[in-house]
Amino acid sequence: MGILQIVATVVAFAVTAIAITLFARAGMSMLSIVRLGAADKTRSGDRGKRLGNMLRETVGHTRMLRWTRVGAAHWFVFVAFIGLFPLLVQAYLEVINPAWELPWVGDWAPWVLVSELIGALGGLGIIALFVIRMFNQPSRKKVAPPPDDAEKSKAPSRQSGSRFERSRQWQAFYIEATIFGIIASHFTSRSTKIAAGELDTPVWAAPVSHLLSGAFSGLSTAGAGTIVTVAGVFEIMISWAFFWVLAKNLTMGIGWHRITAFFNIYFKREADGGPALGALKPATVRGEPIDFETADPETDPFGVGQVEHFGWKGLLDFTTCTECGRCQSQCPAWNTDKPLSPKLLIMNLREHAYAKAPYLLAGGGKDALGEETATPEQLANVPADALAEAAKTLVGDVIDPDVLWSCTTCGACVEQCPVDIEHVDHIVDMRRHQVMIESSFPAEAQTLMRNLENKGNPWGAAPNTRADWTKGLDFEVPTVDTADTEWDYLFWVGCAGAFDDKAVKTTRAVATLLHEAGVKFAILGTGETCTGDPARRSGNEFLFSMLAEQNVETLNAAGVTKIVATCPHCLNTLGNEYGQLGGHYEVVHHTQLLADLVASGKLTPVSKLDGGLTYHDPCYLGRHNRVFAPPREVLGSVAAEGLTEMPRNSERSFCCGAGGARMWMEEKLGTRININRSTEAVETGASTVAVGCPFCSTMINDGVNAVGKGDDVEVIDVAQVLLRSVRPE
Template sequence: MGPLWMTLLLASTLGFFAYTATRRWNLMRVAQRPENRADRIGERLAGVGKFVFGQARMPRYWWAGVAHIAVFFGFCVLLLNSIMLWVRGYVQHGAGAYDLWLFGTHQPLGMLYNFLRDVFTVLVIAGVLVFFYNRVVLRLKRLTLNTEGLLILGIIFTMMVTDLIYHGVELNRHYGGSHASMPFASLIAPLVGTSAALHHFGFWVHAGLVLLFLNLLPYGKHFHILTVVPNIFARNLAPSGRLRPIEDIEGRLERSETLGVKQVRDMSWKDVLDLYTCTECGRCSDHCPATRTGKLLSPKHLTIALRDHLYHDEAALVAAARNRTPQNGSDQPAADEKLLLVPATVKPEVIWACTTCAACETECPVFITYIDKIVDLRRHLALERGEFPEQLGTAFQGLERVGNPYSYPNEQRAEWAQGLDIPIMAEKGETQYLYWVGCAPSFDDRSRKIARAFAQLLLKAGVDFAILGPEEMCNGDPARRAGNEFLFQILARQNVETLNNYKVRRIVTTCPHCYNTLKNEYPDFGGKFEVVHHTELLAELVRAGRLRPSRPIDWTVTYHDACYLGRHNQVYDPPRELLGAIPGLRLAEIPASRDRGMCCGAGGAQMWKEEEAGSTRVNHARMQQLVDGLPASGSSRAIASACPFCKTMLTDALTDKGHEDVRQLDVAELLWQSVGDDV
């Protein structure tokens, strides 16, 4: 009867799995935007090794990470055990059946494998108990606390216990009740005896649960067990701060083609694979500034909502993909209201709350991208439907008319430099460094102090530099992050043309948003420059002895990592190096720093709109983290930053919450105070 039952079990379960997998494959093909993820094969394979088999991101949450590592490697080891059990369904049970192929109990390879299997069975049980504790006792808010999670944990736990029971009976029947290669099964053996019922129970329950588990995977968050390898292999290898451009945007407008993402078919297969791979661990939302301040946006819930839409409307999505008809030169299906992602699946308030800070993407252990998806939804709203927060319209108008979101005449761009005798490119023609000032340091009074301090430091160090002055336009970051890709590309092409006309090769900027756009996004439009942040250049000048901080500053400071300098571009050490070079200055590192630093709330075009409703403001929450890292009182407290937008947001928060005694300065301002005299 064994072979018959095993054949029926395998045929039914594997057949049903093939049916489900085919449905998931066809659903992924609904997404029509092309995406090439077959480049840089070596780098992709190395990523699979590091992040799948090396589990590199898991320990960022220590206990859950260690538990997952135990379960992951346990599954890798025990996969062979499950295959061997299925094979034993076709052979006579007994000592001969137990000594299968090269893995016989008395063979060296078999003894090694049996030991690993035995140890990892117990490690998997320990890992499962940690997960049970997190869900049942701690009830961690970041987790999705539903029946599915408990069911899967129960199945895994039962699989491990029944395997120990089966091998315990095997030891009693054929190996005298114990074996050195199976220490834990040997402990179980006295409890199970030689019972044929327990032997069959352990065998068939384990063999069947593995196949049941396989069939449950495509219906929930554990689908990642199958999709994580291709998802990490196909992960985004472009710079973190680079948004994917809309190619041939003018042509698409003329042909009335979809801009951004209106429905699932406008996504790519990789976007859908992301949705399949979400583990619902909640690490993304645990660090999302919008989620932490009570906004509607939760990266985890956004992913789940999109995935639920895929599964719930599967038939309609597949039918629409098959029956699409050309319209006005495009390849779009007739509009179906329930297939529109906004607002049917995602509320507008959700996508407009994102600061594009990349905290979610930094934490995600399976490399899901969120920012591109959110910006693609914004693009559809902004470019096709003209639906965006009212305040963004004012910023767009300023960018269109005068080249800056403040709507100040662009002729005023160099007014911040009055009295410093800084050369203009139109007059100088050639320079070692072009100082790209940016809009905030050009027009905002507080940010102008950053530009003046930095420029005076360059002059004191004898650096050859110049500015564009009125020829500089906004880099376009606010428009692009707000979804107005058309306006961004106009500004980008104008700026690239200006820079290329002057044969600019090196650019330094005090704004991380300018830094990111010039460095990571302008190459898509023909602008290939060496771009450095002002803290990088200043640190180099201090190391070279061209700037010598000498005046003591007896302050304790906390440092705020700007998202587009830190997480997006990995510039963490130069600002700290500069602060450490100032005599008397004490840097107090807070837990929420470096790649776990919280956003100030200005990114993702939030600087130019009202913040979405929540329990508190993002800048207030971030300011409090930084203030809590300072001494309780005293006049020598300060927050340092390296971004003009961060300076604005943190200064406003200090004022709003009555912390006027805490200073807020850019690193360049602090360095200038220590370096010295007027130039």
């Protein structure tokens, strides 16, 4: 062994030992920080399902491949990152002796070919990701807030709209350069050996290395050995430098996600692989759903008021964020110049959690009322910056209230996140604390909650008028206590369907179509009250619980098993959340039932709709409940020219702006979400915009009027479109 090999060997193994030690220490530190989060007893079951889904999402890249080019490039890099590990082992052998190969498989042609393909495709993948990132760099040009009410607007200055805006770009470029360097080192070693005649590998097994070997033609054996040694030690050093950098940067999510993503995906809320949409995660205390009869707001955290109140999965979410910006690119708030970016929200929570961690690990903490629970002796050795971080309020100092209340809970962020971060749950958890403990929320929400509590509906309408929509129909609509025959479905009318003039037309259309098809149904009439959706998503879990328990008691007493609803928010709450309170029902949207009735011939469209037709996917019907095809099937049966899709549709549909209780709050920041969406609908050229949600109907209709197309474009529910075709008169 020459002096070069001795020095290289010492350096390689020393770097390895130091990096492994630092990385292991950092990993344990990260684990201790994640474990600071609140207990969560819902993440441990269904191990087989969880493992299978984790393998599908990681090895299969099922979520990454929703963005096809980026996903494909990332998959090749992922395979290279893992699949070329044996070549890192070989690098240690080459540092000791340049002629050494991996035992048994080192010069075996099939292995050489596989590693050659992995390396080449991984290198091309890195180049593709680098180019994509370069072409999507945020511009330096700033865009001022909207001119109207500009001083009042707190909307941040936008750059180019790039999803990488405010991501820490150097981290991504560093990692891409590291992986490319590892691949380049491997090809340098192999092509050098081929050029010097030290590796007898056929061209078909090592086409790239043979091609590159021309650059080293005429090289002596000694010269080749030197290059192989240097390349080997370089590969080892940059490989372990990556882990060294991670050890020094616990908040480097774009690097750490290569380890934590496996766990974050495994422990996702939905064990069957679905995104954390539909039902909200219930408010919990010490890992159990909160019981308001026994919970004490002075000792039990209602919602999240401190970062450690998040569940441990929340802290793992923050740790895993890759800053890819897919969530930001899809967020309706961010795209209309509001301060909310799901990416930046998670990044800020991560920075705060890790900066506060020394204080928490020393025993520091605050009770539900914000009083310090640790003794001065426990905090004596806590760094000053950690104490300063601990003094910050979560909502106010770390997260601006305008960020928190800009969310429509549409779920676009959760839908797009490749590592299964549960943004909506975290936002609502913080709202819960603001509402139930701090009594801090938008003024309009106070009116909403008062109406829900006193009248059982957001509009504050008289409860005894809930069945007034039935007046004037040419058939009788029975209630569950007056029906003289068995009924197939309970028709859940909903607050909008009973009290909003535009939505009442949808309610009457659905009832007429069900009667026409011979479907037996009944309603609760005055026995129905709000499902509690706006209360829960505005953070008032107590009010939601009160309303939901009342409804569950009514429904169970009536023997209800199947429900049809016109409002996706009602559908979601009844079908996905009432089970948390003992109410288990089969709930369908009216478009699902109507699609079945058309397909079975019980409803027959007899006239076609002219003038073009487009469809807006409601967030709580589409993303949250995966109902995409039925409304399109109904519309397809009546549209003379077929359905014209908006560019953003189905899973990527753009929110109308009404979700998350935003329907009852003023939209004071940035531009209006409904105008953004309505403009897209108008630009399809369709004269009819079909919707499947009363809130969407109101918001899109207002938006169409705002852009001056109210006389040219009609916004109506799918049921109304079908009724006009079935009964043209």
